[in-house]
Amino acid sequence: MKVFVTGGSGYVGGPAIRALVRHGHEVAALARTDKSVAVVESAGATAVRGGLTDTDVLRGQASHADAVIHLGMADERTAEVDLAAALAMQDGLADRGTYVHTGGTWVFGNTNGIADERHPMAPPALTSWRLDNEKQVLANGGRPVIVMPGLVYGNNGGLIEAFYLAPARESGELIQIGDGHTHWALVHVEDLADLYVRALNAKPRSVFAGVDDQNPTIADVSRSLAHATGAQIKTVDTAEATRRMGPIAEAFALDQQLTAAKARRELGWQPRHTDAVAELAL
DSSP states (O other), rough: EEEEEEESSTTTTHHHHHHHHHOOOOOOOESSSSHHHHHHHHOOOOEEEEOOEEEEEEHHHHHHHHHEEEOOOOOHHHHHHHHHHHHHHHHHTTTTTTTEEEEOOOGGOOOOSSEOTSSOOOOOOTHHHHHHHHHHHHHSSEEEEEEEEEEEOOOOHHHHHHIIIIIHHSSSEEEEESSSSSBBOEEEEEHHHHHHHHHHHHHEEEEEEEOOOOOBBBBOOOOOOHHHHHHHEEEEEEEHHHHHOOTHHHHHHHHEEOOOHHHHHOOOOOOOOOHHHHHOOO
């Protein structure tokens, strides 16, 4: 297929482009800067100049594609830009192919045990905007599919690297929010890339949690990150974590256990990285 991708120069975008190319797809990827052009081209895509606010470009590229994967996120007016971009690409794609939209498992809030895509949603303030956007995407006709990644790790990038590993290396102190009994729902970036490829063949209006089903405790993750950095673990409450990290601390403090049984059953997705605790310790 001809697949148009936004966010192709990002953390998930590069692996996603490479996975698409490995499966024989022809990829065009949005690129706003010269650096982004170089990144998407090195991954195997044809660069398309533009940004997420260039809705005419998005609509036009989608009209020439067989499918669209929306991975990009704007730094400003995030919710507004995300929705306008999504609707423009859905309009361009029409009913001809699958539009894959990116969500996130944080919208579920605390899961109180193992949950799946049917769990009620109670997002932290940081991600509450996603709910309305996803409802509009699913109601907008065509063949929309939503992929909801867990906390993505691997390849020396992602939020764990930015908010935990990098600060710990610099300060010698690793933050742990709470006493460690809560859980994180994780997914390796390469496994997530494979899920996006498989989602192109999903039933319209499907929603898939992208997690590895391991759901380690924060205590286990903290010990791994401390081993990787040589830092000492410092336990803090959410208020102190927010002071240090900003609003994202509320999301990191969630207790989430999720299963991707639906993606395994309907898409044949089988994550290969199934021991995040061991990998994060390296």
